[in-house]
Amino acid sequence: MIPEALTYAHNSANIHITGGTYRKRKLVKNAARWMLGHLLGIKQANHITLMIHLVNAYQDSGYYGSVLWEDRNLKPREFNMELCNHLNDRMLYKILAHEAIHIKQYVVGDLKDLARSADYSKWKNELVQFEGRGKVPYRELPWEKEAFAYQSIILKEWQLAHGYKFKRNGGELYNV
Numbered sequence: 554m555i556p557e558a559l560t561y562a563h564n565s566a567n568i569h570i571t572g573g574t575y576r577k578r579k580l581v582k583n584a585a586r587w588m589l590g591h592l593l594g595i596k597q598a599n600h601i602t603l604m605i606h607l608v609n610a611y612q613d614s615g616y617y618g619s620v621l622w623e624d625r626n627l628k629p630r631e632f633n634m635e636l637c638n639h640l641n642d643r644m645l646y647k648i649l650a651h652e653a654i655h656i657k658q659y660v661v662g663d664l665k666d667l668a669r670s671a672d673y674s675k676w677k678n679e680l681v682q683f684e685g686r687g688k689v690p691y692r693e694l695p696w697e698k699e700a701f702a703y704q705s706i707i708l709k710e711w712q713l714a715h716g717y718k719f720k721r722n723g724g725e726l727y728n729v
Contacts (some may be wrong), residue, residue, distance in 0.1 A: 559591030559714055564598035572607030577645075580726065581605060581636070584646055587711055588653040593660055601656070602631040606637040610644050618648040620655050626666045629659050641724030650707040654700040664696045 564599040589598040617651040622629035658664035676695045
């Protein structure tokens with residue numbers, strides 16, 4: 554455990570979780586709070602409202618998670634996240650880290666949706682087409698490249714801060 558890293562969890566982000574078991578909701582809430590504090594800093598994390606839904610609907614779809622802003626498209630503070638409940642713990646927390654990185658991208662203004670139904674977003678003031686003809690493939694979207702590059706790092710830092718390990722078979726989370 555890294556005691557100084559535990560301070561990232563000392564924020565007052567408004568986090569609510571639906572679905573899953575009581576244990577899973579509690580761990581996901583604590584992990585989300587820490588990840589937001591780590592990525593945004595405690596001061597900015599204090600102003601975040603996050604509703605996380607642990608859903609079973611996408612079990613065979615290849616879809617693992619998403620996050621959408623709910624209040625405004627310029628530096629939003631309210632978010633709605635879906636995470637697949639059927640994933641093993643290792644994958645679930647990696648997807649949580651991935652989606653938390655997207656929250657950071659929105660909050661600091663790196664990522665801006667022009668409108669919810671539009672085919673374009675702005676990434677660091679550059680227009681990027683993500684839907685329709687001429688679109689950039691999902692894995693090549695700059696915000697996805699960043700999230701994929703850092704999701705495992707954030708997950709590992711969270712594990713180290715709390716002394717968590719994943720069992721080799723099944724990826725179940727436990728505290729050392």
